[in-house]
Amino acid sequence: MTVSALTRPGERDRPIVKFSEIDWAFCLFLCLIAGIGAMMMYSAAPQSWLPWAAPHLIRFGVFFVIMIVLAMVDLRVWFSVAYIVYGVALVLLVGVEAFGYVAKGAQRWLDIGPIRIQPSEIMKIGVVLALARFYHGLSGDHARFSWWLLVPAAMIGAPALLVAVQPDLGTAILIVATGVAMMVLAGLSLRLIVAGIVALMVAAPLAFEFLLHDYQRNRVFTFLHPEKDPSGEGYHILQSKIALGSGGLLGKGFGLGSQSQLNFLPEKHTDFMFATLAEEFGFVGCFSVLFLYGAIIFMALRIASTSHSHFGRLGASGVTATFALYVLINGAMVMGLAPVVGVPMPLLSYGGTVMLTVMIGFGLVQSVRVHRYSEVTAGRGALL
Structure with a gap:
């Protein structure tokens, strides 16, 4: 039984009890991904803590503390x-x-x-x-x-x-x-889901023709045929594919990736950090990082399922969905399976704003775990 299950309701609000209820395995996995990101930024610099690796670690440390503080915030406050x-x-x-x-x-x-x-x-x-x-x-x-x-x-x-x-x-x-x-x-009704998918399929060609900017349409064309403009619009995708393929099974080794070290790979520390990782650590390195992402998603969904409130379940699930979409879109983009849209790989890529958003979201997830027995009441009495 958990600490919360063994204590009376009033005792669950004690800070020491709340602190013990944080999922520290979840936190460890977040630290591992952020640490791998810093290691790859150090390699891409090349072999320098500046300008990316050190700020990345400092930001993560600050945002990690913010996540822990937010985990202590009562779920009813989040609701309010x-x-x-x-x-x-x-x-x-x-x-x-x-x-x-x-x-x-x-x-x-x-x-x-x-x-x-x-x-x-x-x-x-x-x-x-x-x-x-x-x-x-x-x-x-x-x-x-x-x-x-x-x-x-x-x-x-x-x-x-x-x-x-x-x-x-x-x-x-x-x-x-x-x-x-x-x-x-x-x-949501299955009928509406199916109707929405059909409507999206019908509307997509119209949106492509009349709503997208010229550069956005060019990104789609580049995604389909990057080899037609290898030194222009198709450069990002082609260099990313070269980095992915050259890594092989085990990679070229730490600091030995030619695409990143010689600056052929664009945005090597942000949007295409996963390609940098693939070149130096190969399939095994990529699979290991994706395993860490999968474990975080699984643990977050498990936390969501334990909440006694519908708000907690949906809140944690929504944060997890956002995180999973980050990983899915960036991974597909780097592999050439989706157009380049400027979505980074969370915690692995350099960038303070996205990291802050992710860590605040995980602060909500941890709050759902810590306060999973709380009953959130709709209306003005939410904090009573």
Whole structure:
């Protein structure tokens, strides 16, 4: 039996009991992936802690502490702030459209005093929290098929549209995919799921022709035929495939990857970090890292299944879905199985904003574990 099962309800709120309820095996797997990422950044520098490896480890250490602190936050507090987080993120996304900072041809950032933030990352957490709270108070029949489903559809569609016009198609896809996954987990009717798939198949050609920017359409063409422009649009995918293939079974060895060391591989420390890993440690190294990712996803879903509240189950599942989609999209992109959309491999790739989003999400997952016996009450009495 767990510590929580052996203590009286009042004792479960003691900090020492909460701390003991954290899933430390889960934390260890997160540390392993972040450590492997730092090791690969050190290799790609080459053999230098700067400019990537040291900041990566420092950020992870700070964000790890934030995750532990958030794990101590009562699940009912997460419930109470769910709509607030979503609302603030939505306002910030609108602010990006009006006052956003432009870099690399995209308007995705917002300067607030000395701080530059990317509201789309906040929205990833906001959508999960808001949908989990909405479905917590919705009956099973209404979650399966009813006019009430227009509400979560709007909650997903509004931020996805704002993000897509920045333009940031990768993040927009993540928001939509996470939201749809949560709707399915909440009990969405199979008829609606099938109808949605059919509608998507019909709408995809129209969206490709009339909604995508020219550079986004070029990415699709490049994905299908990268060899037609090997030194231009197809360069990223072709160099990534060369790195993957040259690694073989065991790889060339630490610090010996020619594609990354000689700077043939673009974005070797961010979007294509997985290709850097493949070249130096081969199939065995890639499989080991994917095993770690799979273990994290499995443990997070197991934590979700133990929660006594519908909010906790959906919240943890939504965070896990976002994390899994990061891994799936980046892996497919690096292998040439999907267009390049600028989605990093979480914790393995360099980048503070995505890491912060992931660790805050896992703070919610750990909070679900620590407070799995808490009963979350919908309405004003959520904290009572």
